[in-house]
Amino acid sequence: MRNMKFRSMILYFVIFAFFAGLGYYIFEFAQNSKNWAFSPVNRHLSSDSLSGGKIFDIKGEILAQTINGKRMYHESSDVRNAVLHTVGDGSTLIPTSVQSRYNAELFGYNFITGFGAPEYFSSNQDVTLTLDSKICASVSKKFGNKKGTAVAYNYKTGEVICMVSLPTYDVNDRPDFTKDSDGKYDGVYLNRALSAAYTPGSVFKIFTTMVGIKCLPDAETRKYECKKIKIIDGEKVTCMQSHGKLDLKTAFSKSCDMAFCDIAVELGKEKMTSELEKFGFNSLQTFEGIELAKSTYDVNSASKAGLGWSGIGQYTDTLNPMYMLKIMGALANGGNLIEPFVVKSIAVSGTNDNQKFTNTSERNIISKIIADKMKEMMRFTMKNQYNDSLFGGIRMCAKTGTAEVGENKLPHGWMVGFSYDESFPIAFVVVVENGDFGIKSAGPIAGAMIKDIRNDFVKNK
Numbered sequence: 001m002r003n004m005k006f007r008s009m010i011l012y013f014v015i016f017a018f019f020a021g022l023g024y025y026i027f028e029f030a031q032n033s034k035n036w037a038f039s040p041v042n043r044h045l046s047s048d049s050l051s052g053g054k055i056f057d058i059k060g061e062i063l064a065q066t067i068n069g070k071r072m073y074h075e076s077s078d079v080r081n082a083v084l085h086t087v088g089d090g091s092t093l094i095p096t097s098v099q100s101r102y103n104a105e106l107f108g109y110n111f112i113t114g115f116g117a118p119e120y121f122s123s124n125q126d127v128t129l130t131l132d133s134k135i136c137a138s139v140s141k142k143f144g145n146k147k148g149t150a151v152a153y154n155y156k157t158g159e160v161i162c163m164v165s166l167p168t169y170d171v172n173d174r175p176d177f178t179k180d181s182d183g184k185y186d187g188v189y190l191n192r193a194l195s196a197a198y199t200p201g202s203v204f205k206i207f208t209t210m211v212g213i214k215c216l217p218d219a220e221t222r223k224y225e226c227k228k229i230k231i232i233d234g235e236k237v238t239c240m241q242s243h244g245k246l247d248l249k250t251a252f253s254k255s256c257d258m259a260f261c262d263i264a265v266e267l268g269k270e271k272m273t274s275e276l277e278k279f280g281f282n283s284l285q286t287f288e289g290i291e292l293a294k295s296t297y298d299v300n301s302a303s304k305a306g307l308g309w310s311g312i313g314q315y316t317d318t319l320n321p322m323y324m325l326k327i328m329g330a331l332a333n334g335g336n337l338i339e340p341f342v343v344k345s346i347a348v349s350g351t352n353d354n355q356k357f358t359n360t361s362e363r364n365i366i367s368k369i370i371a372d373k374m375k376e377m378m379r380f381t382m383k384n385q386y387n388d389s390l391f392g393g394i395r396m397c398a399k400t401g402t403a404e405v406g407e408n409k410l411p412h413g414w415m416v417g418f419s420y421d422e423s424f425p426i427a428f429v430v431v432v433e434n435g436d437f438g439i440k441s442a443g444p445i446a447g448a449m450i451k452d453i454r455n456d457f458v459k460n461k
């Protein structure tokens with residue numbers, strides 16, 4: 001009897017182990033089969049026998065399609081380079097790309113039948129993007145050999161018109177990245193608009209200004225004093241020049257560091273942190289469900305001077321470009337954010353079976369009073385500091401940033417902003433890594449991008 005019990009115990013154990021193993025296998029398969037199938041080493045599985053939906057830009061340009069079982073991309077290498085991070089390269093190396101995110105819809109792929117599903121079940125769908133690939137191509141080229149990102153969207157509809165990330169490569173002529181000894185292709189698979197967070201430099205002053213206006217009753221009327229250098233507890237905080245006494249609006253437009261150092265120090269660590277967290281710092285932000293690189297504000301272990309630097313967008317502050325684009329859209333829109341998106345619709349090829357993705361939801365993320373004040377201050381800055389000629393006379397609101405990123409390295413150049421008039425509702429963010437002064441590096445790219453979008457906007461009206 002005891003023997004029987006022992007044997008059945010073993011039998012039960014074997015059965016249990018079998019099902020546990022099977023369960024584990026199915027789980028792993030469901031989780032990872034997509035990655036295996038789309039892995040570059042398994043490309044033969046998906047490339048020759050592939051059927052696949054098309055990817056269009058907003059003008060109907062075909063950015064990707066399958067012809068005779070082969071995935072083909074746009075005929076222009078400038079377009080292929082510019083839309084790589086949004087369209088993808090047919091592998092899962094760029095996980096934020098549309099071909100990775102929508103492979104079930106585009107390729108009829110599912111983990112049970114793989115690519116082998118009968119035509120009837122795997123009707124490929126076409127994806128239409130909100131991007132204008134021609135504008136993307138011309139903006140991407142403007143970066144030359146610099147790294148960085150440029151994004152622009154319609155802050156009334158949410159449609160992203162331009163999104164480029166550098167470095168990039170031609171999907172038809174993939175370089176050998178293992179031979180990249182000088183870092184030319186560092187982070188090439190990242191869409192920097194979504195998956196990078198940079199030291200913001202002076203564009204962060206937009207946040208410090210808003211916190212100051214909200215929390216200090218005389219923030220706008222008092223005079224801040226700048227003598228170029230300030231010693232706080234034995235540590236130096238420095239400005240570009242000695243600005244003398246100025247009010248907040250002038251300090252903002254001249255990008256004087258002292259006013260923003262003073263606001264941060266006066267409000268203190270806890271208040272600065274809690275107010276910035278209300279804007280979304282230190283928390284998860286998304287774009288079409290993709291987790292963005294986190295924008296962070298952490299002054300826990302900052303000295304008083306460090307806290308001052310944090311108000312100027314230095315210290316350990318980081319800012320994600322897409323999150324900043326949302327802030328620009330909200331400021332333009334009286335504090336109300338219309339979420340940006342890049343996938344306009346998905347439809348079964350050749351049918352009207354349209355699954356539209358339009359985004360009309362609007363939520364308030366900044367109080368209207370503060371948003372409107374910030375808008376006027378950024379308009380004042382644009383007009384008096386940068387000059388409207390940068391945008392071909394279009395009335396814009398803007399702020400540049402020059403983020404120090406270490407000795408012997410050129411700073412990151414930023415320019416962020418939005419149109420003043422809602423009849424041309426565009427917000428933008430440009431970052432040029434190690435590009436030098438924001439106005440010198442990001443400024444011309446932003447100017448060209450907005451002028452391109454404006455020309456097209458007028459033409460289509």
Ligand SMILES: [Zn+2]
Pocket residue numbers: 226227228239240241242243244255256257258
């Ligand atoms: Zn100053």
